[in-house]
Amino acid sequence: MPLRKTRPQLETPGPERRGKRPTINDIARLAKVSKKTVSRVINDSPFVRGETREKINAIIAELGFAPDPQARGLAFRRSFLIGMIYDNTTPQYVVSMQQGILDAMKGTSFELVIRSCNRQDPQFLHDMRAFVERQKLFGVVLPPAVSEDERLIEVLEAIECPYVRIASLSLAQPHAMVVTNDHVGGNAAARHLAELGHTRIAHISGLALSRSAHERRRGFVEGLAAAGLKLEPEYNREAAYTFEAGVEHAAALLAMTSRPTAIFCGNDEMAAGVYKAARDAGLSIPRDLSVIGFDDSALASRIYPLLTTVRLPIHDIGAMAAAKLIAAARERHDHPQKITEVTPTLVVRESTACPPKM
Amino acid sequence: MPLRKTRPQLETPGPERRGKRPTINDIARLAKVSKKTVSRVINDSPFVRGETREKINAIIAELGFAPDPQARGLAFRRSFLIGMIYDNTTPQYVVSMQQGILDAMKGTSFELVIRSCNRQDPQFLHDMRAFVERQKLFGVVLPPAVSEDERLIEVLEAIECPYVRIASLSLAQPHAMVVTNDHVGGNAAARHLAELGHTRIAHISGLALSRSAHERRRGFVEGLAAAGLKLEPEYNREAAYTFEAGVEHAAALLAMTSRPTAIFCGNDEMAAGVYKAARDAGLSIPRDLSVIGFDDSALASRIYPLLTTVRLPIHDIGAMAAAKLIAAARERHDHPQKITEVTPTLVVRESTACPPKM
DNA sequence: CTGAAAGCGCTTACAG
DNA sequence: CTGAAAGCGCTTACAG
Numbered sequence: 043m044p045l046r047k048t049r050p051q052l053e054t055p056g057p058e059r060r061g062k063r064p065t066i067n068d069i070a071r072l073a074k075v076s077k078k079t080v081s082r083v084i085n086d087s088p089f090v091r092g093e094t095r096e097k098i099n100a101i102i103a104e105l106g107f108a109p110d111p112q113a114r115g116l117a118f119r120r121s122f123l124i125g126m127i128y129d130n131t132t133p134q135y136v137v138s139m140q141q142g143i144l145d146a147m148k149g150t151s152f153e154l155v156i157r158s159c160n161r162q163d164p165q166f167l168h169d170m171r172a173f174v175e176r177q178k179l180f181g182v183v184l185p186p187a188v189s190e191d192e193r194l195i196e197v198l199e200a201i202e203c204p205y206v207r208i209a210s211l212s213l214a215q216p217h218a219m220v221v222t223n224d225h226v227g228g229n230a231a232a233r234h235l236a237e238l239g240h241t242r243i244a245h246i247s248g249l250a251l252s253r254s255a256h257e258r259r260r261g262f263v264e265g266l267a268a269a270g271l272k273l274e275p276e277y278n279r280e281a282a283y284t285f286e287a288g289v290e291h292a293a294a295l296l297a298m299t300s301r302p303t304a305i306f307c308g309n310d311e312m313a314a315g316v317y318k319a320a321r322d323a324g325l326s327i328p329r330d331l332s333v334i335g336f337d338d339s340a341l342a343s344r345i346y347p348l349l350t351t352v353r354l355p356i357h358d359i360g361a362m363a364a365a366k367l368i369a370a371a372r373e374r375h376d377h378p379q380k381i382t383e384v385t386p387t388l389v390v391r392e393s394t395a396c397p398p399k400m
Numbered sequence: 401m402p403l404r405k406t407r408p409q410l411e412t413p414g415p416e417r418r419g420k421r422p423t424i425n426d427i428a429r430l431a432k433v434s435k436k437t438v439s440r441v442i443n444d445s446p447f448v449r450g451e452t453r454e455k456i457n458a459i460i461a462e463l464g465f466a467p468d469p470q471a472r473g474l475a476f477r478r479s480f481l482i483g484m485i486y487d488n489t490t491p492q493y494v495v496s497m498q499q500g501i502l503d504a505m506k507g508t509s510f511e512l513v514i515r516s517c518n519r520q521d522p523q524f525l526h527d528m529r530a531f532v533e534r535q536k537l538f539g540v541v542l543p544p545a546v547s548e549d550e551r552l553i554e555v556l557e558a559i560e561c562p563y564v565r566i567a568s569l570s571l572a573q574p575h576a577m578v579v580t581n582d583h584v585g586g587n588a589a590a591r592h593l594a595e596l597g598h599t600r601i602a603h604i605s606g607l608a609l610s611r612s613a614h615e616r617r618r619g620f621v622e623g624l625a626a627a628g629l630k631l632e633p634e635y636n637r638e639a640a641y642t643f644e645a646g647v648e649h650a651a652a653l654l655a656m657t658s659r660p661t662a663i664f665c666g667n668d669e670m671a672a673g674v675y676k677a678a679r680d681a682g683l684s685i686p687r688d689l690s691v692i693g694f695d696d697s698a699l700a701s702r703i704y705p706l707l708t709t710v711r712l713p714i715h716d717i718g719a720m721a722a723a724k725l726i727a728a729a730r731e732r733h734d735h736p737q738k739i740t741e742v743t744p745t746l747v748v749r750e751s752t753a754c755p756p757k758m
Numbered sequence: 759c760t761g762a763a764a765g766c767g768c769t770t771a772c773a774g
Numbered sequence: 775c776t777g778a779a780a781g782c783g784c785t786t787a788c789a790g
Contacts (some may be wrong), residue, residue: 077769763786
């Protein structure tokens, strides 16, 4: 007498027992194949006969089967979660990037799990490591400024977690980078001001410990040089990427005997600060002072006059980063990916004009 | 001769075999208890002797053990992921709420997975169901406007996924709600304008299909009534929560023969639009026109003059919502939670003043 | 208060 | 091209 399995319940009810979601076993039974073969179909293995594959796919579609990501993850020793670790303080930047990542993940079995962080926190590295390791993240997307943290990168390397860094210049292997070429934006800002006829041109950059601040300034200086101009030291200011810093430094610049007729800011927030300082000084934008920002945040189209600024396609950058992570898995490290880069563009609005006649 | 297991590798190396993370088995072996007992300690079961518990906890701490969320989830038939499903278009709202949720989850084993959505999409319900069901979400946080979608709620109920709805009025059982009492903000705005002496007061609300729009207007009308004023039909306008809608409707209002001296807007974006319309009409804020917004977004402190607006503590609301989800699990539905509500406050800045002398 | 067995739903070697 | 066995790291009944 043949040995019978001791699970009579499984034999009676149909594939969808009591409204429960179907499992790989249900599919296998209905397709009269082993669950392993179903697994092969799920994972796009080439070692399945076309006919078999079609039959299985039909049943999968019919039952609306979707493999359990937890079970899959447990067996794979890796989850289907893509992390985004951010310390960027511009809400629109964060939301746009999230959306880009989400759009790139659409139709895949990946999900986006997010974490904000504070690099000053003594727990920072410990927390990030625990997060990534515990969740066995499939990969992480790192926007600036965390993307610049080499300590974090070391941790990720140590636990072998794939990552894509988004930064203003290349910091790593092409497959792990999206380069945003911020210097091109700085360059365009400089040329625009030079073309308008400005010569007394100032720059309020982000703190130079930030790569983006450095790159934006570098491009700006190059652009000025191309027009035969230079950034005078007294016109070159370094500050936090905040509204308040913008107010403060613009106030100082505008109080100079020979004040600048144009200011290029490291971001839009600072530019909004410049607007305030200009009002306080009784100066009109763009008649007395031209201003350029960086980011093209929503703010740029809400303040008056509308801000001329540099736009980076944050949404697309997020999408590209996620796509690289996903592609890396598919290509199995065979095809080392090409470098991915993106170039900012100048958006001319109302805050720039010819310098006032002296 | 006793039967020997055929896994010699496992017998030789110590608990931390080759840098791999320790498992519940390692802890059990070192503590000389069954893995079940370790499991009890992990899950705070009361049925463990204090002494045993301490010994196990010591070993857990020493090895830096953390249970695998995927394995736990698989066995629990439920993940440790909390979802946030949003369709709010204000980046700051989204980011603040995320941060609140993240802060509430700090120190727990939960993670935040996010999804944006479009309620108009025919796939909307299908996608959300697939998302929640497949990930076996521990629970979801629903900010407005998705929080108002009864179809989504039905889906969540059907698949027994806990949720917390954030809305301007109570839409569900207390344990599943954070009520933001938007009407109180509308009321405060009305009183403020009445106190300044305004009588020709207009309102540009969000579309009335949105509960928040309705509640804000309701409170506003009540506040006016308390001051013996009423919202004249021609001063009562309904529009999308956008900058452009603000411009358009304010332009219409300001073109009236008897134009209003004050406008209360459904949100800050619309208020920024009113600023533009006022400039276009050659009117000065607040001298000729007082404006009040709603949200206290970053924009409110960047536009000129600084916007008087109504503030809702979005970060805290997110934290409360997440806390409710987590608490619900702990209390095992025994203690039906009290209602959680939050009240907006008026932030008076520069955009409101006495009406112009006629 | 504690444990041995079975199972969650998948995948990895290892065979054929 | 396909499958039976063992395992991923945990928890749920069920016993004691």
